Amino acid sequence: MQLIILFGGASYEHEISIVSATTLKEKLQDHMDLEFVFCDVDHTLYHVHAKDMKAKTFSSGQYKKFAKLTLARGKFQNVKLFSKTELHGIVLNLIHGGDGEDGTIASLLDFYEIKYIGPRIDASVFSYDKRYTKWFAAARGVKTLEYETLHADEHKDTRFSFPVIIKPARLGSSIGVSVVRSVEEFDYALDVAFEFDNTVIVEPFIEGVKEYNLAGYFAHGEIHYSMIEEPQKTEFLDFEKKYMDFSRTESAHEATLDENMQKRLKENFKAIYRDMFEGALIRCDFFVIKDEVYLNEINPIPGSMANYLFKDFPKAIEALAESLPHRKRPKVTYEYIHSISQAKGK
Amino acid sequence: MQLIILFGGASYEHEISIVSATTLKEKLQDHMDLEFVFCDVDHTLYHVHAKDMKAKTFSSGQYKKFAKLTLARGKFQNVKLFSKTELHGIVLNLIHGGDGEDGTIASLLDFYEIKYIGPRIDASVFSYDKRYTKWFAAARGVKTLEYETLHADEHKDTRFSFPVIIKPARLGSSIGVSVVRSVEEFDYALDVAFEFDNTVIVEPFIEGVKEYNLAGYFAHGEIHYSMIEEPQKTEFLDFEKKYMDFSRTESAHEATLDENMQKRLKENFKAIYRDMFEGALIRCDFFVIKDEVYLNEINPIPGSMANYLFKDFPKAIEALAESLPHRKRPKVTYEYIHSISQAKGK
Incomplete structure (x- = not known):
């Protein structure tokens, strides 16, 4: 290949x-x-x-x-x-x-x-902008955290109590992301985020949330799931730390989770993936809060393709390559133009 | 130019x-x-x-x-x-x-x-698929008709009472669209729609709905609206009839509407357009049902650019051409790679 x-x-x-x-x-x-x-x-x-x-x-x-x-x-x-x-x-x-x-x-x-x-066009648009991810997840019955949107051209406060997390609406990784603990830090964090995007989303920052990453892809008629990892983290992953993911090659340690939670994470993954992400290997990052599963974000092109989550990564890429979606091309017959021309007598 | x-x-x-x-x-x-x-x-x-x-x-x-x-x-x-x-x-x-x-x-x-x-990428995705248009409109506070989704690979009935209208999810114009008045007609209409898309949406078909078309574009700091037209229609516009729009050049007749309704249609248009459709001249087709405004569809590249709705169409195109959005390009400095290389001592 x-x-x-x-x-x-x-x-x-x-x-x-x-x-x-x-x-x-x-x-x-x-x-x-x-x-x-x-x-x-x-x-x-x-x-x-x-x-x-x-x-x-x-x-x-x-x-x-x-x-x-x-x-x-x-x-x-x-x-x-x-x-x-x-x-x-x-x-x-x-x-x-x-x-x-x-x-x-x-x-x-x-x-x-x-x-x-x-990811195809629609899948890209729905995973790239964090607002659209929330609309999409809601339509698929997958929970996400509540949020609000702030624009660069209007000064605003947040309706949430501190701490909050501020993210540029359209950037991956942790670029421009800040956890804000007080009103004094708020404006500076907004300025940082607005450097990267004129739209920013604000979410409540919940301490001690459990985070689980699950990757997968569709091939030969079914979704193939990776292991589930509980990523090591400091308070939240900063740019440099997170980006070490992009050079990861060693296998991850599988999270210790009961079967029921594993099943629920996979069900949520499937609800996001099917009829949207075919052709892509994606990683979904989930939160678990009070036993409820929330989608945090969809990485449609995860760092180093999340190779470290798969037992046989080359085989995964090969299987995916054999199962790429086809885009149906319409036929053009010029029947319509012929019929107009006939109607006009020329 | x-x-x-x-x-x-x-x-x-x-x-x-x-x-x-x-x-x-x-x-x-x-x-x-x-x-x-x-x-x-x-x-x-x-x-x-x-x-x-x-x-x-x-x-x-x-x-x-x-x-x-x-x-x-x-x-x-x-x-x-x-x-x-x-x-x-x-x-x-x-x-x-x-x-x-x-x-x-x-x-x-x-x-x-x-x-x-x-239209730019996001604007295209949200107007091309009728499901996404509904999610987007909801997020912007614009009403749309209730609907359900049917997929080609699962046989389904509709939860709505007849008559209903069936539309391929992702086609413009009236291709594959049918009004269905009885259960006998339902399967055939579905087959027709599935010729064009494996996802179909079903909406209740409401008789005698008022329909209004309004086009507009953003230029020099504000949205410029066209006249509002009440399109001439038979029961619904079939392929050939609707497509005569694409060769229209004569000015339309302005709909007779009180000021308040004109204002409300423009407000709905603006809610859809701003921060999404800049760079495009779009036509929004609205329904008015019991004095409520509903968005039927967004045409981000309307037939013949809806020239017949504008008093001075060439001027509209010129103004729009002078106000196209810029896409911000990130700078790449290789600072990150330099810092990794330094950390590694090479």
């Missing part, structure tokens, strides 16, 4: 995507043919060979010497005056955050009819 | 888009420079000169002789061995239905940093 890992992107998580891609190289290179396509911040695409997959290649700008790629039907290509090289295979969309998770890359690959692992 | 009208697309509304584009040629050609880009069902792009903008050009396949275009940063281009022609300007996304209204074209133009008139 030829897998093309697409990473980078015009995103606040650009660097993290590079870390994720080098991690996946390690996890997958003995099991399949890997090619890498780097999307820089200007949306130029470069062909990167596996041997060059080091963080320094990108931070030093060295990648700019590599072959540039353009998109064509079913492939990436490098067209020169008298030669053309082509890159065929299934793409793994590993662009975290903007571009990758907001629906842009999904659309691009759909348009050029390139098969890919990753 | 140079305006590039992008039309066609892999969509059940492909032919209608051609009709829309030829209509806009008539309305706009005396006011601005027009270029046309045709997207065929295979997603090949062709440069069409204004003089060739006739339905027959497309139904006969004659367009296949025209110059092929590819997308590049900020432009369409035709690259030959020793020459290159480029097409710069603001795009008007006039691809109705699939591709144009589902977020694909928006993503493509965003990715290549081409300025365009049309």
